[in-house]
Amino acid sequence: MTWTEAECVEYLESERGAYAWVMQHHGGLTAAEAEEAAMERYPYDPEDASNRGLIFHDTSWHWAMLAIHGQDYVVEHPELIHPSPGYEALLKRQDGGDAP
Template sequence: MTWSEAEYIDCLRSERRGYAWVMQHHGGLTSQEAQEAALERYPYEPEDAPYRGLIFHDEAWHWAMVAIHGDRYVVEHPELTAPSPDYQALA
């Protein structure tokens, strides 16, 4: 997918916000810790990065749940496979 820089930045900000929200509300991190985790998980990638934005193939909810519960969260916590209504309201 080819995105403009503005589209990429908007998506990056949105995913960081969602990831931080999940890490704070489900992972027990403070607001500051959650923001730092989001920046680490979603670093800015330059326009010429070969796989820029590949992380966006799954939404922040998924990546945060993997960080909190591990790769098997969908099996061990099936109630968490779909994003919560509160998370969806962030959009």
Template structure:
């Protein structure tokens, strides 16, 4: 997918915000720690970077749950497979 810079930045900001929310509300991080975690998970990628934005193929909920509970979260915490209504309300 070819994105304009504005589209990429909008998506990046949205995913960072959602990831930080999950890390704060489900991961127990402070707001500052959650924002820092989101920046690490969603760094800015230059326009010419191969696979730019590939992280967007799964939503922030998934990446945050992996960080909090590990790659078996879908088995060990099936109630977390789908985003919560509060998370969905972020959009």
């Protein structure tokens, strides 16, 4: 699937928002710290970047859990393998209510 530039930027911004939400609500960061962390985790890659969009192979929930709890979070915190209801509600709102 080939995305337009606008679609790519829109998705990047939604993932940043979701990551920041997790970092604030589950990681204890302030809103400003969470937004800064999201910008660092999800930088803008130019259209011709060879790795553009590679970060999207996993969800913002997963990347945030790695940042908060480390590589072994799935073993040490198996309850966090699945996103929280709050995160799922956020995604649904971001998607206009049409998220599965």
